[in-house]
Amino acid sequence: MSDVAKLAGVSVKTVSNVVNDYPYIREGTRARVLDSIQKLGYQLNTTARGLRTGRTGLIGLAVPELKLPYFAELADSVIAEAEQVGLTVLIEQTNSDREREIAVLRDPRRRLVDGLIFSPLALGQDDRHLLEVDFPLVVLGERIFAAAADHVTMQNVDAARAATEHLLGLGRRRIAMVGGHRGERIGSAALREAGYAEALEAAGIGVDPGLIGESGLWHRETGAAAIATMLDSGTVPDAVFALNDALAIGVLRELLSRGIRVPQDVAVIGFDDVEDARFAYPSLSSVSPGRAQIARSAVGLLHRRIVERTAPAEHETITAEFEVVPRESTLGLPARPA
Amino acid sequence: MSDVAKLAGVSVKTVSNVVNDYPYIREGTRARVLDSIQKLGYQLNTTARGLRTGRTGLIGLAVPELKLPYFAELADSVIAEAEQVGLTVLIEQTNSDREREIAVLRDPRRRLVDGLIFSPLALGQDDRHLLEVDFPLVVLGERIFAAAADHVTMQNVDAARAATEHLLGLGRRRIAMVGGHRGERIGSAALREAGYAEALEAAGIGVDPGLIGESGLWHRETGAAAIATMLDSGTVPDAVFALNDALAIGVLRELLSRGIRVPQDVAVIGFDDVEDARFAYPSLSSVSPGRAQIARSAVGLLHRRIVERTAPAEHETITAEFEVVPRESTLGLPARPA
DNA sequence: TTGTATGCGTTATCAC
DNA sequence: GTGATAACGCATACAA
Numbered sequence A, B: 001m002s003d004v005a006k007l008a009g010v011s012v013k014t015v016s017n018v019v020n021d022y023p024y025i026r027e028g029t030r031a032r033v034l035d036s037i038q039k040l041g042y043q044l045n046t047t048a049r050g051l052r053t054g055r056t057g058l059i060g061l062a063v064p065e066l067k068l069p070y071f072a073e074l075a076d077s078v079i080a081e082a083e084q085v086g087l088t089v090l091i092e093q094t095n096s097d098r099e100r101e102i103a104v105l106r107d108p109r110r111r112l113v114d115g116l117i118f119s120p121l122a123l124g125q126d127d128r129h130l131l132e133v134d135f136p137l138v139v140l141g142e143r144i145f146a147a148a149a150d151h152v153t154m155q156n157v158d159a160a161r162a163a164t165e166h167l168l169g170l171g172r173r174r175i176a177m178v179g180g181h182r183g184e185r186i187g188s189a190a191l192r193e194a195g196y197a198e199a200l201e202a203a204g205i206g207v208d209p210g211l212i213g214e215s216g217l218w219h220r221e222t223g224a225a226a227i228a229t230m231l232d233s234g235t236v237p238d239a240v241f242a243l244n245d246a247l248a249i250g251v252l253r254e255l256l257s258r259g260i261r262v263p264q265d266v267a268v269i270g271f272d273d274v275e276d277a278r279f280a281y282p283s284l285s286s287v288s289p290g291r292a293q294i295a296r297s298a299v300g301l302l303h304r305r306i307v308e309r310t311a312p313a314e315h316e317t318i319t320a321e322f323e324v325v326p327r328e329s330t331l332g333l334p335a336r337p338a
Numbered sequence C: 001t002t003g004t005a006t007g008c009g010t011t012a013t014c015a016c
Numbered sequence D: 001g002t003g004a005t006a007a008c009g010c011a012t013a014c015a016a
Helices: A001-006 A012-019 A026-039 A045-054 A068-086 A099-105 A127-131 A156-169 A187-202 A222-230 A243-257 A277-278 A291-308 B002-008 B012-019 B026-038 B048-053 B069-082 B098-106 B124-130 B154-171 B189-201 B218-234 B245-257 B275-279 B290-308
Strands: A058-063 A088-093 A117-119 A137-140 A150-154 A176-179 A211-212 A239-242 A265-270 A286-287 A317-320 A323-325 B058-063 B088-092 B115-120 B137-140 B150-154 B175-179 B212-214 B238-240 B267-269 B286-288 B317-320 B323-325
Touching: A001 A012, A001 A026, A001 B026, A045 A088, A045 A187, A045 B048, A058 A291, A058 B290, A068 A243, A068 A277, A068 A291, A068 B069, A088 A317, A088 B069, A088 B088, A099 A117, A099 A127, A117 B150, A127 B150, A127 B323, A137 A291, A150 A156, A150 A291, A156 A187, A156 A239, A156 A265, A156 A286, A176 A187, A176 A222, A176 A243, A176 B098, A187 A323, A211 A222, A222 A243, A222 B058, A239 A243, A239 B048, A243 A265, A243 A277, A243 B275, A277 B245, A317 B323, B002 B026, B012 B245, B058 B069, B058 B098, B058 B290, B069 B275, B069 B290, B088 B137, B098 B124, B098 B218, B115 B290, B137 B323, B150 B154, B150 B290, B154 B175, B154 B189, B154 B218, B154 B238, B154 B267, B154 B323, B175 B218, B212 B218, B238 B245, B245 B267, B245 B275, B267 B275, B290 B317
Parallel strands: A058 A088, A058 A117, A117 A137, A137 A150, A150 A317, A176 A211, A176 A239, A239 A265, B058 B088, B058 B115, B115 B137, B137 B150, B150 B317, B175 B212, B175 B238, B238 B267
Antiparallel strands: A286 A323, B286 B323
């Protein structure tokens, strides 16, 4: 920087001002400085700036697993949003491991990131004291709610109700649900199940426990297993609401492999609207939980907290908009000329 | 740090030594220092250390798109390997955009990362001068080879030959290939096509141009489109070698939706062995390109270069081992009791 | 085995 | 509008 200053015939402070878009600089000066920067190929040392300002321009994103399509897509969106506001994202994987989730909060790449976007999967409401940290934190999802942190969530109940209503609207009556977590009262599973139940009851249909397939992990294989168990027990639904798309794809496979037609015999809808869904065969109807909006809100909120630098009087909760995205797995395949 | 020193009754230098595992410290001193650190809840300021040492402990990983399963899984592996050697990974997405790939090389989060693992998709051999950078760089893939950088690749030709031989070994003779890049002489497409051709020729079967489906992008949809075009033109293969798993899954869908049985009528094998493959229906045979080894090699190599600090006399190329992973899409579905 | 002094490249302060 | 100078928190010589 001092070389640039010398070449431009100004002080380092002026160079710094130019680099930081300080408004009160004579145009000529700015041009000269910019020119010198160009000539010398000067690059700002982010580390030194970080030392001086106490900020690094880095934010952490802690997710269970990048390999899960939903989180890969979330990371994608967060990175894009962060870039908009000049932040860089450091991804940390917790593998849904309780210890690692705690570690991320206690000592994330602390002193390396300015704040953290945290998507927990193992921690629960009892752990909410862990969210009382001394750095900006935005929590995603529905596992923990605490006055101590900002929150970005989706409308799990309403979205699940809408998905179920979509199936009801097609005339389906024996609507199974796959991915339930028996006995849980928090988290996405419980909320989505609540929405499912609401829709059924509003339609004058009760919840049939035999139509609820449990599966702790929401993976393709567990989805396939859950529907297989249900069918093997003699219970045959005319529609399935899977609590996420991975489960739904598992369900799809299992149905097809048994010669059950989708959606003629059984309509299927998932949740998350990951890219997989568009390319499944038949393409999978799903609920888009507003991933882009979630990413934008989370980054925006965190950014604000970082800039404010002072602990907020009140924490915020932002809820994203959802949308039902009907595709072939409920509407049917387009007629194909033989 | 000076607070810790004061409490422990030593100098900051001693604290620094302890924190950095400097070996020659009296045990009692170390214990006192560690104790003070604990008491004060002191955390090392990574930024200040970075300023002083010129290293940040961060490495960049530039990939086309995190949403593509292969790259999500690669990132996963790289993050895990980097953690082993105390490095943190900063992911950058290029979106296979030429300009962004150039930007990543010219000015990555430069001065923020100690080195870069770069997986190009748009740059080609003519751009190899861009690889002459003044920071440690490990290039992945087969698009560019340059004496100026370290390289980690997979055995594209051999692996493709093995995949094709697997199909030949099952008695298939009209083996289609999907994902070709007509006219290209570099990159994965050209190499894998070469392996495919080698296997066919060794078996005394020539390459039938009608059995080669082109598709620039290796996505599910392009795979489906390529095989559809081939079938519509009246060409019916008895096996398909798709140049990656996404293409293969597209092929699978298209075949199934036409009522063509896999593998009885057409066997299908992919390349990459992503998790999708295991859960496809039928599960997809594939070639595992040694992703874990690629990640380990890339991180190891980069780490060495960073530690060495001096430009290496010679650059290295490491080639990962591959493995054919046969599954239902070539071996057949297990008998299912009706 | 430990301490002292110095500087890494930037921004903040305050003077001009 | 711009400049001089002191931090930021640490590691490195070198001395002791």
